[in-house]
Amino acid sequence: MREEVFMAGTGGQGVVSAGSLLAEMALEQGLEVCYISVYSPEVRGGWVTSTVVIADGEVGSPIVGEVDSLLLFDKRAADEHLGKIRSGGLIVANSSLTGPLTVADAELIEVPATRMAAELGNEQVTNIILLGTYVKARGVLQLSHFEAALKTVLPERHHKHIPLNIEAVNLGAEQVP
Amino acid sequence: MREEVFMAGTGGQGVVSAGSLLAEMALEQGLEVCYISVYSPEVRGGWVTSTVVIADGEVGSPIVGEVDSLLLFDKRAADEHLGKIRSGGLIVANSSLTGPLTVADAELIEVPATRMAAELGNEQVTNIILLGTYVKARGVLQLSHFEAALKTVLPERHHKHIPLNIEAVNLGAEQVP
Amino acid sequence: MKKRFRVVINQEHCKACGLCIEFCPKDVLGASEQRNRAGFHPVEVKDQDSCTGCTQCALMCPDACIEIYRLAVEDDREPVEEGVE
Amino acid sequence: MKKRFRVVINQEHCKACGLCIEFCPKDVLGASEQRNRAGFHPVEVKDQDSCTGCTQCALMCPDACIEIYRLAVEDDREPVEEGVE
Amino acid sequence: MPDAQDLADAEVVYRRPAALTEVQMRYCPGCTHGTAHRLVAEVLEELDLIDRTVIVVTVGCSVYADKYFNVDAVQAAHGRGPAVATGIKRSSPESIVFTYQGDGDLAAIGLSEVIHTAQRGESITVIFINNAVFGMTRGQMAPTTLVGQKTTTTPRGRDPQIAGMPMMVCELLASIAGVAYLARETMIDPKTVRNAKRSIKKAFQAQVDGAGFSLVELISTCPVWWYKRPLEAIAWIREEMLEQYPLQVFVEYEA
Amino acid sequence: MPDAQDLADAEVVYRRPAALTEVQMRYCPGCTHGTAHRLVAEVLEELDLIDRTVIVVTVGCSVYADKYFNVDAVQAAHGRGPAVATGIKRSSPESIVFTYQGDGDLAAIGLSEVIHTAQRGESITVIFINNAVFGMTRGQMAPTTLVGQKTTTTPRGRDPQIAGMPMMVCELLASIAGVAYLARETMIDPKTVRNAKRSIKKAFQAQVDGAGFSLVELISTCPVWWYKRPLEAIAWIREEMLEQYPLQVFVEYEA
Amino acid sequence: MSKRVMMTGNEAVAEGAIAAGCRYFFGYPITPQNAIPQYMAEHLAEVGGVYLQAESELASINLVYGAAATGAYVMTSSSSPGISLMQEGLSYMLGSELPCVVVNMVRGGPGLGNIGAAQSDYWLATRGAGHGDGRCLTFAPHRVQEMYDWAAEAFPIAQKYRCPVMILGDGLLANMAEPVRLRERQEPPPRDQDWAIGGRRNGRPRRIVNSLWTDVPVMEALNIRIQERFEQAAENETRWEEYGNDDPTFVFAAYGISARICKTVIDRLAEEGIRARLIRPVSLFPFPHKPFAEWAQRVERIVCVELSMGQFVEDVRLAVAGECPVDLIWRTGGVVLTPEEVMARVKELL
Amino acid sequence: MSKRVMMTGNEAVAEGAIAAGCRYFFGYPITPQNAIPQYMAEHLAEVGGVYLQAESELASINLVYGAAATGAYVMTSSSSPGISLMQEGLSYMLGSELPCVVVNMVRGGPGLGNIGAAQSDYWLATRGAGHGDGRCLTFAPHRVQEMYDWAAEAFPIAQKYRCPVMILGDGLLANMAEPVRLRERQEPPPRDQDWAIGGRRNGRPRRIVNSLWTDVPVMEALNIRIQERFEQAAENETRWEEYGNDDPTFVFAAYGISARICKTVIDRLAEEGIRARLIRPVSLFPFPHKPFAEWAQRVERIVCVELSMGQFVEDVRLAVAGECPVDLIWRTGGVVLTPEEVMARVKELL
Ligand SMILES: Cc1ncc(C[n+]2csc(CCOP(=O)(O)OP(=O)(O)O)c2C)c(N)n1
Ligand SMILES: Cc1ncc(C[n+]2csc(CCOP(=O)(O)OP(=O)(O)O)c2C)c(N)n1
Ligand code: SF4
Ligand code: SF4
Ligand code: SF4
Ligand code: SF4
Ligand code: SF4
Ligand code: SF4
Ligand SMILES: [Mg+2]
Ligand SMILES: [Mg+2]
Numbered sequence A, B: 001m002r003e004e005v006f007m008a009g010t011g012g013q014g015v016v017s018a019g020s021l022l023a024e025m026a027l028e029q030g031l032e033v034c035y036i037s038v039y040s041p042e043v044r045g046g047w048v049t050s051t052v053v054i055a056d057g058e059v060g061s062p063i064v065g066e067v068d069s070l071l072l073f074d075k076r077a078a079d080e081h082l083g084k085i086r087s088g089g090l091i092v093a094n095s096s097l098t099g100p101l102t103v104a105d106a107e108l109i110e111v112p113a114t115r116m117a118a119e120l121g122n123e124q125v126t127n128i129i130l131l132g133t134y135v136k137a138r139g140v141l142q143l144s145h146f147e148a149a150l151k152t153v154l155p156e157r158h159h160k161h162i163p164l165n166i167e168a169v170n171l172g173a174e175q176v177p
Numbered sequence C, D: 001m002k003k004r005f006r007v008v009i010n011q012e013h014c015k016a017c018g019l020c021i022e023f024c025p026k027d028v029l030g031a032s033e034q035r036n037r038a039g040f041h042p043v044e045v046k047d048q049d050s051c052t053g054c055t056q057c058a059l060m061c062p063d064a065c066i067e068i069y070r071l072a073v074e075d076d077r078e079p080v081e082e083g084v085e
Numbered sequence E, F: 001m002p003d004a005q006d007l008a009d010a011e012v013v014y015r016r017p018a019a020l021t022e023v024q025m026r027y028c029p030g031c032t033h034g035t036a037h038r039l040v041a042e043v044l045e046e047l048d049l050i051d052r053t054v055i056v057v058t059v060g061c062s063v064y065a066d067k068y069f070n071v072d073a074v075q076a077a078h079g080r081g082p083a084v085a086t087g088i089k090r091s092s093p094e095s096i097v098f099t100y101q102g103d104g105d106l107a108a109i110g111l112s113e114v115i116h117t118a119q120r121g122e123s124i125t126v127i128f129i130n131n132a133v134f135g136m137t138r139g140q141m142a143p144t145t146l147v148g149q150k151t152t153t154t155p156r157g158r159d160p161q162i163a164g165m166p167m168m169v170c171e172l173l174a175s176i177a178g179v180a181y182l183a184r185e186t187m188i189d190p191k192t193v194r195n196a197k198r199s200i201k202k203a204f205q206a207q208v209d210g211a212g213f214s215l216v217e218l219i220s221t222c223p224v225w226w227y228k229r230p231l232e233a234i235a236w237i238r239e240e241m242l243e244q245y246p247l248q249v250f251v252e253y254e255a
Numbered sequence G, H: 001m002s003k004r005v006m007m008t009g010n011e012a013v014a015e016g017a018i019a020a021g022c023r024y025f026f027g028y029p030i031t032p033q034n035a036i037p038q039y040m041a042e043h044l045a046e047v048g049g050v051y052l053q054a055e056s057e058l059a060s061i062n063l064v065y066g067a068a069a070t071g072a073y074v075m076t077s078s079s080s081p082g083i084s085l086m087q088e089g090l091s092y093m094l095g096s097e098l099p100c101v102v103v104n105m106v107r108g109g110p111g112l113g114n115i116g117a118a119q120s121d122y123w124l125a126t127r128g129a130g131h132g133d134g135r136c137l138t139f140a141p142h143r144v145q146e147m148y149d150w151a152a153e154a155f156p157i158a159q160k161y162r163c164p165v166m167i168l169g170d171g172l173l174a175n176m177a178e179p180v181r182l183r184e185r186q187e188p189p190p191r192d193q194d195w196a197i198g199g200r201r202n203g204r205p206r207r208i209v210n211s212l213w214t215d216v217p218v219m220e221a222l223n224i225r226i227q228e229r230f231e232q233a234a235e236n237e238t239r240w241e242e243y244g245n246d247d248p249t250f251v252f253a254a255y256g257i258s259a260r261i262c263k264t265v266i267d268r269l270a271e272e273g274i275r276a277r278l279i280r281p282v283s284l285f286p287f288p289h290k291p292f293a294e295w296a297q298r299v300e301r302i303v304c305v306e307l308s309m310g311q312f313v314e315d316v317r318l319a320v321a322g323e324c325p326v327d328l329i330w331r332t333g334g335v336v337l338t339p340e341e342v343m344a345r346v347k348e349l350l
Helices: A015-028 A075-084 A113-120 A123-138 A143-153 A156-174 B015-028 B075-084 B113-120 B123-138 B143-153 B156-174 C019-023 C056-060 D019-023 D056-060 E033-046 E061-068 E081-091 E103-109 E111-119 E169-173 E190-208 E230-244 F033-046 F061-068 F081-091 F103-109 F111-119 F169-173 F190-208 F230-244 G009-020 G035-047 G057-069 G080-085 G087-095 G122-126 G144-161 G171-175 G216-237 G256-271 G289-296 G312-320 G339-349 H009-020 H035-047 H057-069 H080-085 H087-095 H122-126 H144-161 H171-175 H216-237 H256-271 H289-298 H312-320 H339-349
Strands: A002-010 A032-039 A047-055 A067-072 A085-094 A107-111 B002-010 B032-039 B047-055 B067-072 B085-094 B107-111 C004-010 C029-031 C043-045 C066-071 D004-010 D029-031 D043-045 D066-071 E011-014 E053-057 E072-075 E096-102 E125-130 E179-186 E213-219 E248-251 F011-014 F053-057 F072-075 F096-102 F125-130 F179-186 F213-219 F248-251 G004-008 G024-027 G050-053 G074-078 G100-108 G114-117 G137-139 G164-170 G177-181 G240-244 G250-253 G276-281 G283-285 G301-306 G326-330 H004-008 H024-027 H050-053 H074-078 H100-108 H114-117 H137-139 H164-170 H177-181 H240-244 H250-253 H276-281 H283-285 H301-306 H326-330
Touching: A002 A015, A002 A075, A002 A123, A015 A032, A015 A047, A015 A123, A015 A143, A015 G004, A015 G177, A032 G171, A047 A075, A067 A075, A067 A123, A075 A085, A085 A123, A107 A123, A113 A123, A113 A156, A123 A143, A123 A156, A143 A156, B002 B015, B002 B075, B015 B032, B015 B047, B015 B123, B015 B143, B015 H004, B015 H177, B032 H171, B047 B075, B067 B075, B067 B123, B075 B085, B085 B123, B107 B123, B113 B123, B113 B156, B123 B143, B123 B156, B143 B156, C004 C043, C019 C029, C019 C056, C019 E230, C056 C066, C056 E190, D004 D043, D019 D029, D019 D056, D019 F230, D056 D066, D056 F190, E033 E061, E033 E096, E033 E125, E033 E190, E053 E061, E053 E081, E061 E072, E061 E096, E072 H057, E081 E096, E081 E111, E081 H024, E081 H050, E081 H057, E096 E103, E096 E190, E103 E111, E103 E125, E103 E169, E111 E169, E111 E213, E111 F111, E111 H057, E125 E190, E169 E179, E169 E213, E169 E248, E179 E190, E179 E230, E190 E213, E213 E230, F033 F061, F033 F096, F033 F125, F033 F190, F053 F061, F053 F081, F061 F072, F061 F096, F072 G057, F081 F096, F081 F111, F081 G024, F081 G050, F081 G057, F096 F103, F096 F190, F103 F111, F103 F125, F103 F169, F111 F169, F111 F213, F111 G057, F125 F190, F169 F179, F169 F213, F169 F248, F179 F190, F179 F230, F190 F213, F213 F230, G004 G009, G004 G144, G009 G035, G009 G074, G009 G100, G009 G144, G009 G164, G009 G171, G024 G035, G024 G057, G035 G050, G057 G074, G057 G080, G057 G087, G057 G100, G074 G080, G080 G087, G080 G100, G080 G122, G080 H087, G087 G164, G087 H080, G100 G144, G100 G171, G114 G171, G114 H216, G122 G164, G122 G283, G137 G144, G137 G216, G144 G164, G144 G177, G144 G216, G164 G171, G164 G256, G171 G256, G216 H114, G240 G256, G250 G256, G250 G312, G256 G276, G256 G301, G256 G339, G276 G289, G289 G301, G289 G312, G301 G312, G301 G339, G312 G326, G312 H312, G326 G339, H004 H009, H004 H144, H009 H035, H009 H074, H009 H100, H009 H144, H009 H164, H009 H171, H024 H035, H024 H057, H035 H050, H057 H074, H057 H080, H057 H087, H057 H100, H074 H080, H080 H087, H080 H100, H080 H122, H087 H164, H100 H144, H100 H171, H114 H171, H122 H164, H122 H283, H137 H144, H137 H216, H144 H164, H144 H177, H144 H216, H164 H171, H164 H256, H171 H256, H240 H256, H250 H256, H250 H312, H256 H276, H256 H301, H256 H339, H276 H289, H289 H301, H289 H312, H301 H312, H301 H339, H312 H326, H326 H339
Parallel strands: A002 A067, A067 A085, A085 A107, B002 B067, B067 B085, B085 B107, E053 E072, E053 E096, E096 E125, E125 E213, E179 E213, F053 F072, F053 F096, F096 F125, F125 F213, F179 F213, G024 G050, G024 G074, G074 G100, G100 G164, G137 G164, G250 G276, G250 G301, G301 G326, H024 H050, H024 H074, H074 H100, H100 H164, H137 H164, H250 H276, H250 H301, H301 H326
Antiparallel strands: A002 A047, A032 A047, A032 G177, B002 B047, B032 B047, B032 H177, C004 C066, C029 C043, C066 E011, D004 D066, D029 D043, D066 F011, E179 E248, F179 F248, G004 G177, G100 G114, G137 G283, G240 G276, H004 H177, H100 H114, H137 H283, H240 H276
8 A cells, every 4th residue: 555645835834744644644554654744945934735645554755756645725826736636535624725727637625724714713734634634534644633633833831722724624625525 | 229327316416407308308319318316305405316218109107117227426325226226227427426336137337426516527417427427327318419319408508518418428428337 | 186105015025124114104015925936925015095205115125026006097996916816 | 519510422323413502601512523323423421520510501402412420429431422333 | 006106206215125026025124234245236236246146045044035136146055155256256257256154154063164254355246144043054153143042952052161151253253364345234223234335345356346345243143042032132232232243343444 | 209298398389281291392492382282281270171181193293192181082084073073072172172274284184174164163173283384294385385385396496476475374273253262372482482372272261151162372392394493483583483474363252 | 662753754763763872973064964954953952861962963973983983872963065174084984994974865966956865975985984995884765664763773783893874865754754663762872882981990901092104004904804894794783675577577676765766666567467676785895796696697787776867776786797688767966856757767668 | 289288287287178178277276286376366357257265165166056057167176175075066967966076185184184195085076976876077187288288178078978087187287397288278168058147138937957856756767867867978079098018917007197107107017028008098987897897807806096995996897897806006195106115015915
């Protein structure tokens, strides 16, 4: 098993932490994983991507061409990366910012995550909602590992936000048709 | 034809200029030549050697192992380098400083050059006397090129010493038995 | 003839650092509600009439976004802005 | 008890720079006729008796060739030299 | 530009200097690298040097400065700007050559080159941006970092027992014979901006006159790696940086 | 040593210091590198540091100093002595570490390292031999070469228009906070030799006390590449060098 | 066994060094390896170590030289331009027979280049160490766990062969995170080497660390001694991994990040029924000639995959010595090959 | 034709550069090449040129970088440790596509080493130029006349391929004197390159000299462009000399001073009836693969002779690709082979 996930967005949208949460979940689940974030040289306002490769044995290439799953955080990301999806793959799009998308050969789940996050009271959990959708829809990882992963990734002083994040991830999971 | 000449002495004895004069004579004579001086790191009082390789075609190795001709300026030089002579070669020794030498398998000409130079009025021409002996005895170069070589090597302001040098070189030549 | 100034902001280059707003002695400038392509709320001219053309704002702008003109004639039109649709 | 000094020169190390000779206020030192192994005419003690043990020579010697001793007893022996056979 | 036509016959009170291109600068919001660029550009235009000037771009956040200045540009290895500038000046003496260097570039890796260039009295100009940090590489300690300042490599604040005291570049250069103009300025309010420009102008004038080496140190903000908002950064210069780095004209030049 | 036995019970007024080996130094006649060695050795002995000391030998005529000093020695790349010394000191803080550097080594290629080391207030000592020339490589111009001085690379004399003015290392370092002791001395008569030793002693004492960086510049002879006899060289220091390089204690240290 | 934690290659190499007993780090920031000095600045103090930010890479390597002379475990890290600046210092380390560990997280070059992942410092790493005949022992991990392990292994190896050991990574290996199983941090070993300086403690004879030998045969003897150590290292420290089909039609040759790309390609080719194998040198110097020489007899071709324009392939060709064709697939300048691209290009070759 | 004059290799390389129109020299003294800066200090003023003594080799190469950017013929020279210090700068020259000439009179290494003659910077010269894929075009004269000639030829070649050209000598070639036939000194060519900076004269569009390309495909394209120039250079500038018997039983491979030793050995062997030939690469990069590949088919063996511990032999092995055995005779650390020693050792091999 090898699952390649690619996420793209703009600095500040939580692309990095979504990637690192996925990686931790894989680790919790006893899988092998490799995760990398890349950003543009600007310190502020540039683009960000995360690549997470999950495997049940040794992770080979951390470099991906076409990917199994694509998480698109905004329109720039969608314009740039939509073509990366492997035929039969899964796209989770933050439709609040991507607008409507069309894909030929892959499953597309559009989640108005920014709006939903705002409704939950914190736009910051947009990424967690998308994560929930991805995890549930793709089925490679189990949602049950989310909380443990969160505890590792989140600095102690932010642990008070754990309930909100769990709510968000579940909300995301519920979006799977 | 390839003639390898090696000279050794102490800084100040004219080992460098003797080498460079030989090289110029060879050049005057239309031969190919390669000449190098090497000295110990001390700025004052160290050893000096000159190697001159003369050939009628391309000069191959500027590095010599055993040599055809050896000019020994003093005892340290003789102790160190006597063994360098090729069998059948020529050794010209400044017997004023080397003391008496014994060689098995080569021609040895002992010239009390320092004393003779002092008698000529200038110890500085010791090297020229030895040069004269070498040139005459070995016969590779012709003494007639000495003056032209001297003019090239000697800075203009020292050209007044040319007659003394010519006297010295001839004196050296006369020492050939 | 009464002097009138026109402050022109390159809103696409503006990064909303706020230095011009802070240093304008006449409170001419303020943050726009809109975002530019880089996602910043750029500065806009809120009160053109009060501008004395003192150039403090332009002197402080790290992104050379501000140009200031003295008009030859009186002019009551809206302030000039640039870049944000 | 009259003080007597003994200046000891390491003549093999001496390079005949002449600084000690120049700076000896009592003209105790001078150049030797002989050469050492490096070919220099090293310094020798010419007039031991005039030496006041002032150490000027040793202070100036760049080659640390000079040692100075104050003898416990009077002593008229020849100055001590080292190295040149 | 809407209404541009309308401004055609208006008198220009202030406009983007011709020595800057139209390219948007990549600096972070409130970073006074941009201010420094603008001032240099104004001076180049006012002294009519645009067609003679070569900027030596160095490594730091200003590494893209070749895109912003409307003059010939040479990008130099980290710290080697003054040597590169000297190479240009010696082989093309009519050129006006300046380096634009950060405190990492000039005061850390490039210290030798700038001092030797000053020492030789090379007629080049150095614009030295002291923002007390390595901006480009993400906020490490610079030689100029203040005591106690937290950076990514002084997580507990700069400890002078370990890292020494901040380096005072102008004080270091002040004793050097080849220096024609030397000043420390900042850009934290209109007055200091004007002073900074005046110093920059004198520095270039010194070069035009072949008077020798000129350098202007500009105490500059790095809001991002000071973990501050732009206005806080300005305040921090006023309250902390200028304490360590008093503004001063160290070597004066009059044409 | 003839008669050595005889001197056994004589009182030593002056003897070769124990911190020097018996090896003959290779310096040219009248070269005060040797004097400097002797003074450092005397100080090491007097402060009882022989068993704790590491000399960092640098590249120049003194590159064989490891043969002359009776202490641990590390040979450093040209100019990098202070960095090497810092590496030793940081990993072996009980050691007394000093570099011995010529003006080519310290003021040309190694300028950055010595300044940064001073800036950090590294507790090491630098013995800096300024002889206005590159001795070892056969007499080229150094940063410290006097104006008009002929060297093998300034055959018409140093021209400040081309090569700038002589570099004043102590003046350069004097403004640096990390410096505990800084002085310029020479060795041209018994008095200046004594002063030089006193300064060297203070410099090492500063290190022993962990007070910070110490450096003693010694204006030194190079008779050979000044094309002078030893006594002429001494006179040239008195008449020319000290004009350019006045003797002074720049930063004082009292235990 | 301890839990595994996610770490980047940069963090792993830093923590691995600390775990091995390294207590001295001198470095100068440069992307993409800034997290190494930052990690050291944060964590060395915890164990009584010294993080000192050097003013340049020139200073870094010479600070390392000084600390190495005292017998300490010492490390520096940098990326391509910084490693270029260390060349003289590395040559001195070799000449003075001093051990240290140097990490190079290679970026796109030449010049200032960019911070992308590249392998174009292969020559610099395997033929470098400046002037003279010496070179660094060089190891090229391809996973974060391996980064950690090699950082730790590198120190005793450096001590054993008294030379710099280089760990060669790239912009990707530096910044990607993978699970790492950490061992307990060890105390530094005693500095009881008979060459370590620091003062003639208890009046022992003085010691000299030196690379100047004007007497040429002595210098030659030093070179021979160094070379003999390298030969010992070739016997003891040559490492490689093989992966894939046991009866391949062709063999990939790749190290570091490229080798990981090849592994994925091999798996995909297997799905298509194409039999491929990988030889992944872990030690680049000493280079594992043996597996190449052996497989060269048995396969149709060897296909090198490298993120440089034909550097690594030279070592492969030297090992293969004409026994079979050696092809090359490359990208450079920070461009990274994707498995798809390698698949496509390898199929053209077959 | 002009008279021949005795000159050392150092003087010849300096005079050759001046004769070619080089008017800018930046350098820092180091034995055994001090006569080069000294010659330049003495003679550049005669022709209105600039000799500037740099404060270090780091400064030298960056001064060169600046002057090269103005389109001028510019040169520096050094010896091994100094060349190590220039590695970053050389990489920048390549990245910014700037031409210059660099002379390396190799000495014994590693470290401070000694000032004897050595060839142990072969890798540094042919694989060096710091980080990244680039390298210098490198030529290795073996006579003083050739030093002069190559110094002159190097400048237009550097301009043509927009890269540094290295002239590789050693302590012997530097300081030995041979007759040299001098040509007239030429005026420097006009600086009309379309990339040369110095100010936007007459308002022309600005020019940028740069090696930073954050966009990785752009960086890769630069590398490909550089590589293409190298391929052109391989076509146009590959030079070698052959010497000796036309029907040899074996072939010597040697460059520079070693090649001269081999010539004498070949002559002596001929006297003994042993048929030997020499292939002497004059260009080391581009390396003359062809003669090696061809002779390898026809001889029993190829015997490399080098003053280093197996650097040059790698290029020979790459060229021979297993076609015949390749042996190696070496000395290092400043020790020079004598013809006698080569004779003796080659006879053991045959
Ligand atoms: C030889 C080398 N070492 C290190 C670097 C990495 N580097 C790039 S910029 C920089 C420091 C930048 O700081 P500064 O000069 O203060 O400029 P700022 O970004 O603060 O404006 C460093 C260390 C490099 N590019 N080259
Ligand atoms: C990297 C490097 N560059 C150049 C040299 C050559 N070199 C050796 S000593 C020296 C200068 C010596 O001058 P100085 O430091 O003044 O010492 P002095 O001989 O005058 O005592 C130079 C340039 C070197 N060894 N290494
Ligand atoms: S010119 Fe002066 S008054 Fe007008 S907006 Fe700017 S700062 Fe305000
Ligand atoms: S100063 Fe410039 S960048 Fe900052 S808010 Fe004002 S216009 Fe925008
Ligand atoms: S101690 Fe004084 S008096 Fe005696 S020899 Fe020396 S300098 Fe002269
Ligand atoms: S000072 Fe020393 S070296 Fe000089 S002459 Fe006197 S004893 Fe000899
Ligand atoms: S990181 Fe700092 S110096 Fe760099 S652009 Fe941003 S604010 Fe300016
Ligand atoms: S060359 Fe000069 S510095 Fe060197 S030993 Fe001789 S006199 Fe002293
Ligand atoms: Mg900075
Ligand atoms: Mg000196």
